[in-house]
Amino acid sequence: MKTVYIVIPIVVLVLAASVFLFGGSYFQEPPQICYLAPLEKTSLDLYYDCEDFDTDTVLKLPEIDRDKLVTLSLELINEDRELYNSPAIELGESSTAQEHAEELLNICKTSYWSSNGMKPYMRYSASGGDGAINENVRVIGTPEIQKYWTEEAIEQIIAWNQYSMVERDEASEFRHSTNIIHPDHNYVNIGIAWSNFCVTIVHQFEDKYIEWSQLPIITLNYEFMLAGRVNFNSTIEQIDIFYDPIPMPLSDQELMTSPRTYGFGHVCSHIMCSDGSLPIATVLPNIENDNLGPDILEGILNQESNIPILIAHKWEVTHGEDFTTFSIEEDFSRLMNLTGKGVYTVLVWASPEGSDDGMVLTTISIFFL
Known part of the structure; x- marks a missing residue:
């Protein structure tokens, strides 16, 4: 019995030595x-x-x-x-x-x-x-x-x-x-x-439905501006703004473990992606009541909204038989003071004439770095 126990360690030592000497190839299967x-x-x-x-x-x-x-x-x-x-x-x-x-x-x-x-x-x-x-x-x-x-x-x-x-x-x-x-x-x-x-x-x-005269931008003075021509008659309903932090480099391991889906905004990151993505602001036209200024209407709407509402101080839209032109501007100072540098993604929502279904015309990101 003692001899058996002596032999086993010797075999193990030999195998260990072969791994050390030959890099483990002793155990490797031939490549396929x-x-x-x-x-x-x-x-x-x-x-x-x-x-x-x-x-x-x-x-x-x-x-x-x-x-x-x-x-x-x-x-x-x-x-x-x-x-x-x-x-x-x-x-x-x-x-x-x-x-x-x-x-x-x-x-x-x-x-x-x-x-x-x-x-x-x-x-x-x-x-x-x-x-x-x-x-x-x-x-x-x-x-x-x-x-x-x-x-x-x-x-x-x-x-x-x-x-x-x-x-x-x-x-x-x-x-x-x-x-x-x-x-x-x-x-x-x-x-x-x-x-x-x-x-x-x-x-x-x-x-792709817009010919741009001014792509969406945020100026250094925090003025949000966009203007263009939609190639069908439509109603520009609203503009949603999503915020992401400044993107940072990811390792291979982080990419391999990233979520199997993606969404807009900061609630969807490479670590976890929530389905409950909400914009950080929604820009609306001043059409609810022409007698109310943008600031008054904005205050009224924000009382009942869990998303900050901004009433554009400029929302000019013209309609033709097969086109819609628009020019929209709004002050983003309060918004930018809260969020600061990052990626602001602009979703313009429109409803084609005769349709009750809205569609997203843009997912354009503004890199405010």
Whole structure:
């Protein structure tokens, strides 16, 4: 019996020595490379066929046409929109969807935040976007298994992702689905990227209806101003202002653990995102009573509102058969003294003539730094 107990420690010592000398390779399985198994759009999940891989072997990667993949994605989006009676959309010009898709290859995990701490509407605005956007993101694959992607494999993934986001989106309460088929969208910016480990797909749906003569700004004197022309006859109902703190850089770990959805304002951060996002102020026209000045009306409305109400001192709107022009200004001094530096995101709400449904014309962020 004693001999047995003596032998065991000797074996353990030998194994420990081999780990020390050979870096643990004694225990490692041979590296593998995996190929996507045939995938139908209605498949419940993705599967891979894997085989041992000699690391000295140089793989000749197939050529993959990204433009062709983007065209396919757009076609599938419009097929679903037609199925649900929404008008077709066109490919947008913003590069932010592609940039975000490429950045997510670093972590191979879905995140609506970027490493500079920005959310989708911030990235869109910082790159010159002047409409309203809503984003869908999906990362497929893992950093543990090396993949060999072909163009056909990525096409199958795009079709599978499209079907699952529209028809099997229960886990996201059909937010992706609603975004894809929403009738107000008229453009989509598509980002598709791939590495040896994962494929990333970003759909940034865009509503562009305004020709701007003055993009929303907050001057150094805290004057809020915007002016432009909506390309249909509408009523500008109100303007909601959301506030986010100045974005700060995020680590890969913070991106990997960020919420699976995003929202406007400070109650939605990379740590936790609340569904109860509220604006820090709402700007209204002085139309309730022409005999009351903006300050008096503002005081009356704020008695019954849990959101600060600002009555614009300038709210000029003209209507044509197929257009609406507007010029709006308001003093943000009191608001800015409370919140200070940060990102102020402007949501302009409008109702098209003959419709009771409001629509958001802008998600434009003003970086007041």
